[in-house]
Structure formats: structure tokens, C-alpha cells
Amino acid sequence: MIYTVTFNPAIDYVVRMSEELLPGMTNRSDSEECYFGGKGINVSTILKNLGLDNTALGFIAGFTGTAIKESVNKKGIKADFIELDSGMSRINVKIKGQAETEINAQGPAISKEAQDKLFSQLDQLVDGDILILAGSIPNSLPSDVYERIIAKVNDRKIEVVVDATKDLLKNVLKYHPFLIKPNNHELGEMFGTVLKTDEEIELHAKKLQEMGARNVLISMAGDGAMLITEDGERFRVGVPKGKVKNSVGAGDSMVAGFIAGYLKNHSYEEALKMGTAAGSATAFSDDLATGEAIIELYKNL
Incomplete structure (x- = not known):
């Protein structure tokens, strides 16, 4: 599950x-x-x-x-x-x-x-279960709640996915999460720099692997996405053509698409394509993408 x-x-x-x-006025x-x-x-x-x-x-x-x-x-x-x-x-x-x-x-x-x-x-x-932790945490929760959750399940063969930023992400790497998904800007911020080339992005993704991450998926908006796998492989994919209508949920869709693609045939390359298709399909929709829209884009990647 x-x-x-x-x-x-x-x-x-x-x-x-x-x-x-108009601030201070009645707007309709x-x-x-x-x-x-x-x-x-x-x-x-x-x-x-x-x-x-x-x-x-x-x-x-x-x-x-x-x-x-x-x-x-x-x-x-x-x-x-x-x-x-x-x-x-x-x-x-x-x-x-x-x-x-x-x-x-x-x-x-x-x-x-x-x-x-x-x-x-x-x-x-x-x-065999998969646990996906996504987003920031409310002020009423302890700052180490992600760490505590992963430590809680770490004695079982549970694949943990973390989509978070900065210290919230860095601090869980010691538990060797199956997948993390920073975007290129967040990845640079974690190391106090601006990443401009694929080589720089790959270098810093591998630094996160040295800290414990297994697979690092980097989303790059209109420039596509990159995956550095636990086997040392690098996969790169562009984005399909379409009109961007919506940015809300595109990153979440990429995570879901990646997991769906990976579970289908355990291919990291195909998982990256499905993740990219899902993120793009949501960006091209008013709401979260339908399965049909995702599959259509996936076929053309």
C-alpha cells in the first residue's frame, strides 16, 4: 500500500x-x-x-x-x-x-x-509499503517530525519519499530515503549557490546522495527534469509542448507519476518520464491532471 x-x-x-x-476597495x-x-x-x-x-x-x-x-x-x-x-x-x-x-x-x-x-x-x-511525506510542517509540530516519522518505520522495508526543502530535507538524509525531489533552485539554496548547468545540478545532487539520499529527482520547470539514481546513472528529460495554466500541484504530480512509473516496471528512466508527464499534465490543466492526460503526454516523451 x-x-x-x-x-x-x-x-x-x-x-x-x-x-x-485594488487594496482598500471593494473588488468583484x-x-x-x-x-x-x-x-x-x-x-x-x-x-x-x-x-x-x-x-x-x-x-x-x-x-x-x-x-x-x-x-x-x-x-x-x-x-x-x-x-x-x-x-x-x-x-x-x-x-x-x-x-x-x-x-x-x-x-x-x-x-x-x-x-x-x-x-x-x-x-x-x-x-513493501511506500510512505510519501510532502510539504512544510505547521508551527505546532516539532521541527524534527519528519525525522521521527522515518525513524519510526526505519526498521521495516518501507520505501520513504520526501518532498521538502532546506533543513527539513537535509535532516532526513541520514535515514536513506528512497527518493527526494528538490527543484533546481531549492537544490542550489541548500548549498548556498545558484546552479546554472546540468553538470552543476548533477554535482550537487550527488552531494545529497553522499549525505544519504538514494535517488534524487530534480525538477527544472520548463527545462524538464533530471534523475540521479542510486546506481550512479543520470537520466535527463525535457518537457512536452503545452500551454502552462497552473503551477499548483505540478511538483506533487511529478512525485506521484514517478512512483506510478517505477512500480509499473521498476525502470528509473520510465519513472522519470511518467513523473515528467504527470507534472506537465497538471501544469497544462486548471486542476490536477487526469490519468488520460498524463498517459497521452507520457507516450510522446
């Missing part, structure tokens, strides 16, 4: 405006949409769209949390969220006009008791 963890799920309330946003929208997610839930959605059953773990609260859970269930994903006693899951406001403006909410506090419940859920994972 594949498990994803979303510490701080959210409803993204997208407001579209043709007129300029042209249209509105709601999207239910969070990085781990996005991964779960793409996995399901590609035909892979999985379980979404995490924390929800209030009426917004109930709406998020219902949305996940409607997609056919098993949701085993822990319901918090107080607060409400986030509503993030995304204003798309002549410029894009975002207001990301804080989210509910996660108690020690709720954290313990998550660790009890992790006790149920068995050899």
Missing part, C-alpha cells in the same frame, strides 16, 4: 478577476472555484488517477476538514485522517488577476495526542 501524509490540508479558494486588484470577481488538497493529498489524487490505490493520512479540523475528507473520498481515495478537537482546516485564497496574490492560512494546532495517533497509524505499515 502507498500512504501519503498531509499535515496541513487546505481548501484553495481561487478567485479570478479581469480588473486590477469574474468567477470562483474551490480545490481540495494539500501536497500529500495531491500526490494521492494523481496516484488514484493513474490507477494506484493509496491511503491519505494527516490531520483535519472543523467543517472545512469535513469537506476535505468528503472530497478525498469522492475521488476514490481512502482517507484515514485524524480529526482534531478544535480549529478548522485551512482555506487559502488565491487571487488570479493581472497579478497573482495568495493568502495562505495558518491552519489548526496539532496536539501531542493527535501526533501520537499518527504514530500509531504508522505502526500498521508493513514491508
Whole structure:
């Protein structure tokens, strides 16, 4: 079974405006949409769209949390969220006009008791399972929670995927995660530099391997993606042609596509292609990509 963890799920309330946003004034929208997610839930959605059953773990609260859970269930994903006693899951406001403006909410506090419940859920994972940890962590959680989670499952043959940045990512490398996915800018930031060439990107990805990472997947937006495998191979792929409509969830889609591609035939090269197809398909869509859209792009890579 594949498990994803979303510490701080959210409803993204997208407001579209043709007129300029005027601070301090009454503004009117042209249209509105709601999207239910969070990085781990996005991964779960793409996995399901590609035909892979999985379980979404995490924390929800209030009426917004109930709406998020219902949305996940409607997609056919098993949701085993822990319901918090107080607060409400986030509503993030995304204003798309002549410029894009975002207001990301804080989210509910996660108690020690709720954290313990998550660790009890992790006790149920068995050899052969995949655990995907994605995104930042709320202020109410300890800064080493990723480390504690991976240490918790480290005595079992569980493949751990981590999509995080900076110290949150660096600090888990000692547990030898199966896959990490920084983008090229995040990779450079981790070493205090700007990476300009494929050779520089490869060099610094291998430094993360020296620190413990097994496979390093680097997304590079319009320049495609690179994979440095635990076998020392380097694979590079460009991006398919299409009009970019949306950046939200593209990285999460790449992670999901990579795992789906790898599980299909255990080929790292094909996993990279499927991951790139999934990330691109979401970037070319208003919402997370459908399985059909991903497969169509995959065939042309």
C-alpha cells in the first residue's frame, strides 16, 4: 500500500478577476472555484488517477476538514485522517488577476495526542509499503517530525519519499530515503549557490546522495527534469509542448507519476518520464491532471 501524509490540508479558494486588484476597495470577481488538497493529498489524487490505490493520512479540523475528507473520498481515495478537537482546516485564497496574490492560512494546532495517533497509524505499515511525506510542517509540530516519522518505520522495508526543502530535507538524509525531489533552485539554496548547468545540478545532487539520499529527482520547470539514481546513472528529460495554466500541484504530480512509473516496471528512466508527464499534465490543466492526460503526454516523451 502507498500512504501519503498531509499535515496541513487546505481548501484553495481561487478567485479570478479581469480588473486590477485594488487594496482598500471593494473588488468583484469574474468567477470562483474551490480545490481540495494539500501536497500529500495531491500526490494521492494523481496516484488514484493513474490507477494506484493509496491511503491519505494527516490531520483535519472543523467543517472545512469535513469537506476535505468528503472530497478525498469522492475521488476514490481512502482517507484515514485524524480529526482534531478544535480549529478548522485551512482555506487559502488565491487571487488570479493581472497579478497573482495568495493568502495562505495558518491552519489548526496539532496536539501531542493527535501526533501520537499518527504514530500509531504508522505502526500498521508493513514491508513493501511506500510512505510519501510532502510539504512544510505547521508551527505546532516539532521541527524534527519528519525525522521521527522515518525513524519510526526505519526498521521495516518501507520505501520513504520526501518532498521538502532546506533543513527539513537535509535532516532526513541520514535515514536513506528512497527518493527526494528538490527543484533546481531549492537544490542550489541548500548549498548556498545558484546552479546554472546540468553538470552543476548533477554535482550537487550527488552531494545529497553522499549525505544519504538514494535517488534524487530534480525538477527544472520548463527545462524538464533530471534523475540521479542510486546506481550512479543520470537520466535527463525535457518537457512536452503545452500551454502552462497552473503551477499548483505540478511538483506533487511529478512525485506521484514517478512512483506510478517505477512500480509499473521498476525502470528509473520510465519513472522519470511518467513523473515528467504527470507534472506537465497538471501544469497544462486548471486542476490536477487526469490519468488520460498524463498517459497521452507520457507516450510522446
